[in-house]
Amino acid sequence: MGQRLHDPDYLRAEQYRTDANLAAREDLHRHFSTNEYGWFRWVFDHLDVPDGSRVLELGSGVGDLWLENRDRVPRSWEVTLSDFSPGMLDAARDRLGDAAPRFTFRVVDAQAIPADAAAFDAVIANHMLYHIPDRPRALREVRRVLRPGGRFFAATNGRRHLWQLEELVRACTPGAKRENAAAAFGLENGAEQLQPWFAKVERDDYSDGLAVTEVEPLVAYVQSTAVRDVLDPARVDRIRRAVAERIGRSGAFHVTKALGLFNCVVGE
Numbered sequence: 001m002g003q004r005l006h007d008p009d010y011l012r013a014e015q016y017r018t019d020a021n022l023a024a025r026e027d028l029h030r031h032f033s034t035n036e037y038g039w040f041r042w043v044f045d046h047l048d049v050p051d052g053s054r055v056l057e058l059g060s061g062v063g064d065l066w067l068e069n070r071d072r073v074p075r076s077w078e079v080t081l082s083d084f085s086p087g088m089l090d091a092a093r094d095r096l097g098d099a100a101p102r103f104t105f106r107v108v109d110a111q112a113i114p115a116d117a118a119a120f121d122a123v124i125a126n127h128m129l130y131h132i133p134d135r136p137r138a139l140r141e142v143r144r145v146l147r148p149g150g151r152f153f154a155a156t157n158g159r160r161h162l163w164q165l166e167e168l169v170r171a172c173t174p175g176a177k178r179e180n181a182a183a184a185f186g187l188e189n190g191a192e193q194l195q196p197w198f199a200k201v202e203r204d205d206y207s208d209g210l211a212v213t214e215v216e217p218l219v220a221y222v223q224s225t226a227v228r229d230v231l232d233p234a235r236v237d238r239i240r241r242a243v244a245e246r247i248g249r250s251g252a253f254h255v256t257k258a259l260g261l262f263n264c265v266v267g268e
């Protein structure tokens with residue numbers, strides 16, 4: 001499983017070829033999160049972007065940020081959703097349905113953004129920077145395509161994100177190596193990676209957790225991650241029984257979430 005977190009071939013051809021894996025993970029968060037406000041609504045609240053702005057989202061996945069906020073995206077914004085997986089863009093277009101024509105969709109690798117310098121007022125990278133093999137190259141690109149005074153919003157996880165689930169999976173899959181996305185780009189080390197490129201970097205945290213009361217959505221979540229390479233039926237069954245035992249004992253499997261957003265400003 002080694003370096004799958006930033007293996008572009010695996011990410012594009014397998015993990016994010018279609019929306020199936022991301023959908024399984026989002027399903028768990030949608031149904032069992034303890035903060036009912038909603039992550040994507042919260043992220044949108046923090047987009048301090050004026051009317052008439054040109055906005056680019058990198059690694060937009062299935063477009064949830066725009067789907068969940070379609071009632072309040074200003075008509076005056078020109079928004080481009082981009083991802084290096086065409087399958088994700090297809091899914092985003094489908095999900096946005098009637099709202100899709102308001103957006104532009106482009107296949108873009110964040111390490112080589114096909115846009116002029118200063119082409120955007122704001123760039124968003126939500127839970128995707130940890131996948132990028134050459135992050136300084138991507139950040140240089142973000143900085144290049146932003147105008148002076150433009151904003152960059154980068155969301156990610158902290159090291160303790162879902163640690164109880166990680167622990168359970170580790171116990172059920174002895175010997176499997178696990179990758180922690182936050183070690184690459186997380187709440188704890190993100191600011192130091194962003195600071196060389198921006199005049200100001202601030203961080204806001206979103207308070208949330210999971211209280212999972214059903215076994216199968218958690219099993220589906222685990223099977224949607226790279227750990228599935230080392231899962232055989234016996235190991236899946238061990239995970240299933242361990243989750244069922246937790247839920248049976250305390251009514252719910254409680255899992256910590258650590259999520260946040262860096263709000264960065266380009267110097268004038």
Ligand SMILES: C[S@@+](CC[C@H](N)C(=O)[O-])C[C@H]1O[C@@H](n2cnc3c(N)ncnc32)[C@H](O)[C@@H]1O
Binds near residue numbers: 083126
């Ligand atoms: C964890 S998903 C996040 C999707 C979405 N931003 C969200 O928060 O729901 C990561 C996304 O980044 C995309 N991605 C990974 N590496 C990329 C790269 N180098 N350039 C552009 N997109 C990339 C993947 O295809 C995937 O859709």
